[in-house]
Amino acid sequence: MYSKLRYQYMYLPILYSFRRCPYAIRARMALAYADVSYELREVSLKSKPKEMLDISPKGTTPVMQIFAGQDFIVLEESLDIMHWALDQNDPLNWNNLSDRSVTIAKQLINTNDREFKQSLDHYKYPNRFPENPQEFYRQQAEEFLQVLELQLQQNNFLICDRQNLADIAIFPFVRQFAYVNIDWFNSSPYPKLQQWLQWHETSPMFELVMQKFPVWTPSQTAIAITP
Numbered sequence: 001m002y003s004k005l006r007y008q009y010m011y012l013p014i015l016y017s018f019r020r021c022p023y024a025i026r027a028r029m030a031l032a033y034a035d036v037s038y039e040l041r042e043v044s045l046k047s048k049p050k051e052m053l054d055i056s057p058k059g060t061t062p063v064m065q066i067f068a069g070q071d072f073i074v075l076e077e078s079l080d081i082m083h084w085a086l087d088q089n090d091p092l093n094w095n096n097l098s099d100r101s102v103t104i105a106k107q108l109i110n111t112n113d114r115e116f117k118q119s120l121d122h123y124k125y126p127n128r129f130p131e132n133p134q135e136f137y138r139q140q141a142e143e144f145l146q147v148l149e150l151q152l153q154q155n156n157f158l159i160c161d162r163q164n165l166a167d168i169a170i171f172p173f174v175r176q177f178a179y180v181n182i183d184w185f186n187s188s189p190y191p192k193l194q195q196w197l198q199w200h201e202t203s204p205m206f207e208l209v210m211q212k213f214p215v216w217t218p219s220q221t222a223i224a225i226t227p
């Protein structure tokens, strides 16, 4: 699915990415869905490349640099990268949703990125938050799992009966939550969510975006991700 091209021949968008970062995973999934070609630059969060920090000093992954003539634009939020990808190409009409579905999707993604992400971090690293036991943070996170389970009782996916943007925006975070204690997750009262997680984890799209690449250095031959 990918090939190595020489950089001087390429004007592909560049994605600075960290393989295991859930924000970068959802950006790469949206790019894969949209069949967008790009140059992948795998980053070490402990030693971020100057080229990335020059265009995005806040220093989070993912960051996308898109060339337009002599100029370029920078997208430094994963959701912006996802929407940009769908604007380029939307083969299964993911953007074609009712107003109500758009509202639900936005609410779910907001809750994921705020409350759920915060409880997830506390649950994952309880030693950093010793004020409460780990179960306390898990229970906090479960409020969102319950919402997702209810959505999945109505449809096969979060918004409708097919995978959509909200699914891939939220899936990498639920996956992280599940693997904090996979035995607990697998025996938890969220059977639809367990199926949904398994579906995404075994999807060709996920497999594709989780390929391993060496950390990027300027002297490295460019890695082009192409449809």
Ligand SMILES: N[C@@H](CCC(=O)N[C@@H](CS)C(=O)NCC(=O)O)C(=O)O
Pocket (backbone or CB within 6 Å): 018, 020, 021, 022, 023, 024, 045, 059, 060, 061, 062, 076, 077, 078, 079
């Ligand atoms: N709101 C950002 C959040 C991105 C983010 O926080 N990424 C983490 C990695 S998963 C990061 O780069 N953290 C900075 C660091 O660890 O130095 C987005 O949606 O892209």
